[in-house]
Amino acid sequence: MTTIEDAGTMTDHECDEAISELYRYLDGELDPESLAHVEAHLRRCSPCLEAYDFEAELRQMIAAKSAEQMPAELRRQILGVLDRLDDSLN
Numbered sequence: 001m002t003t004i005e006d007a008g009t010m011t012d013h014e015c016d017e018a019i020s021e022l023y024r025y026l027d028g029e030l031d032p033e034s035l036a037h038v039e040a041h042l043r044r045c046s047p048c049l050e051a052y053d054f055e056a057e058l059r060q061m062i063a064a065k066s067a068e069q070m071p072a073e074l075r076r077q078i079l080g081v082l083d084r085l086d087d088s089l090n
């Protein structure tokens with residue numbers, strides 16, 4: 001009995017975790033350190049970024065949250081993450 005696991009690639013679990021962490025961050029349940037952890041994951045896992053169509057989704061979330069009451073600081077931080085991710089993908 002062996003499990004199939006590609007060496008050197010991210011596991012789905014790790015990707016799921018990063019994404020759900022980010023959602024929690026948007027809900028104000030996580031601290032900036034956790035956002036940094038999510039960002040670190042996405043930077044070294046561009047397949048994840050593409051698979052989740054992450055950037056488009058995040059921008060949508062920001063727009064939706066802005067319609068409610070996303071603190072300007074939170075929005076600024078997340079947009080900063082998007083900018084850095086753009087850089088690392090190009």
Ligand SMILES: [Zn+2]
Binds near residue numbers: 014016042048
């Ligand atoms: Zn990933």
